[in-house]
Amino acid sequence: MTAGETIRGVLELTRPVNVIAASVLTFIGAFVAGGVTAEPIAVAAAVGATALAVGAGNAINDYFDREIDRINQPDRAIPRGAVSPRGALAFSIVLFLGAVVLALTLPSLAIAIATINLVALVAYTKVFKGLPGLGNALVAYLVGSTFLFGAAAVGTVGDVGAAAVLFLLAAVATLTREIIKDVEDVEGDREEGLNTLPIAIGERRALVLAIALLILAVLASPIPYALEYFGIAYLLVVVPADAIMLYAAYESFDDPTAGQSHLKYGMFFAALAFIVGRAALAVPTIG
Numbered sequence: 001m002t003a004g005e006t007i008r009g010v011l012e013l014t015r016p017v018n019v020i021a022a023s024v025l026t027f028i029g030a031f032v033a034g035g036v037t038a039e040p041i042a043v044a045a046a047v048g049a050t051a052l053a054v055g056a057g058n059a060i061n062d063y064f065d066r067e068i069d070r071i072n073q074p075d076r077a078i079p080r081g082a083v084s085p086r087g088a089l090a091f092s093i094v095l096f097l098g099a100v101v102l103a104l105t106l107p108s109l110a111i112a113i114a115t116i117n118l119v120a121l122v123a124y125t126k127v128f129k130g131l132p133g134l135g136n137a138l139v140a141y142l143v144g145s146t147f148l149f150g151a152a153a154v155g156t157v158g159d160v161g162a163a164a165v166l167f168l169l170a171a172v173a174t175l176t177r178e179i180i181k182d183v184e185d186v187e188g189d190r191e192e193g194l195n196t197l198p199i200a201i202g203e204r205r206a207l208v209l210a211i212a213l214l215i216l217a218v219l220a221s222p223i224p225y226a227l228e229y230f231g232i233a234y235l236l237v238v239v240p241a242d243a244i245m246l247y248a249a250y251e252s253f254d255d256p257t258a259g260q261s262h263l264k265y266g267m268f269f270a271a272l273a274f275i276v277g278r279a280a281l282a283v284p285t286i287g
């Protein structure tokens with residue numbers, strides 16, 4: 001294994017796309033709370049803590065999942081031999097420590113959220129992942145919590161309503177995708193004795209539950225506009241995002257791999273709608 005292959009493997013452990021996406025969500029939380037210009041250092045610390053925490057959580061997940069991934073995802077860094085299990089664990093610990101250092105510079109509510117999240121990230125794979133629906137719900141909470149964390153980092157959760165609505169929309173959409181991902185991973189999860197939701201209630205029932213949850217989130221997606229948290233530009237972006245997410249969930253009945261992947265694109269597009277919607281409020285002509 002060359003040094004370049006090892007470095008690529010280590011970076012891969014963090015799942016950099018998710019690191020960037022989750023960091024953007026934390027920034028949106030601070031943005032919606034109106035604190036980005038007032039508290040730029042705190043926003044930077046919160047975004048940095050999120051990035052390190054997500055990288056750490058993904059790396060420790062791959063460390064604990066190394067045997068499952070030999071079945072489900074053999075091309076991942078540890079099963080393909082690019083990174084040793086011990087190396088992955090050590091890397092994760094360093095990232096977790098960095099997240100703690102940055103989080104400790106923030107207000108107490110943000111520190112409390114970070115503490116809960118960091119413990120959850122360590123515990124997820126070994127404690128919650130194999131419990132039907134609970135592991136999915138924990139990941140959904142973690143994604144949604146970024147909005148609360150960003151708002152808390154700037155010293156105010158602002159209008160709690162705005163952060164709470166974004167929390168719920170992101171959490172429910174993530175819960176849908178996590179269930180679909182578990183349908184995709186049924187073979188390896190069953191080999192490892194994990195009692196995930198699709199294994200507990202059946203793959204089709206799990207997919208029906210997943211799409212039902214997403215429909216609820218899509219029906220609720222105009223709320224940020226209706227409550228005037230976001231401008232009309234939000235609707236122009238979130239409606240196509242909703243369509244992509246609904247199609248992806250429907251697609252999952254035949255192809256959960258394609259469905260969960262396309263659902264992620266729709267979710268990222270929805271996150272863009274949050275940014276555009278809030279920015280539009282600052283420009284009265286397109287508010």
Ligand SMILES: CC(C)=CCC/C(C)=C/CC/C(C)=C/CC/C(C)=C/COC[C@H](O)COP(=O)(O)O
Pocket residue numbers: 015017018019021022025054139143169170171173174178181217218221238242264267268270271
């Ligand atoms: C209806 C509506 C408007 C919903 C809002 C949807 C929204 C904005 C969701 C946020 C999704 C997002 C940007 C998440 C950040 C990326 C992330 C950390 C996802 C969770 O990762 C766990 C996942 O199991 C990792 O698997 P994979 O993505 O395949 O590596």
Ligand SMILES: CC(C)=CCC/C(C)=C/CC/C(C)=C/CC/C(C)=C/COP(=O)(O)OP(=O)(O)O
Pocket residue numbers: 018022026049050053054057058061065113114117118121124129139142143145146149181185
């Ligand atoms: C705000 C702070 C301090 C932290 C935020 C933490 C966030 C946003 C976490 C997002 C979710 C995340 C990174 C979870 C880590 C565990 C993980 C990778 C779950 C999914 O893994 P598996 O269920 O094993 O499925 P795959 O490994 O096949 O993707």
Ligand SMILES: [Mg+2]
Pocket residue numbers: 061062065
């Ligand atoms: Mg895993």
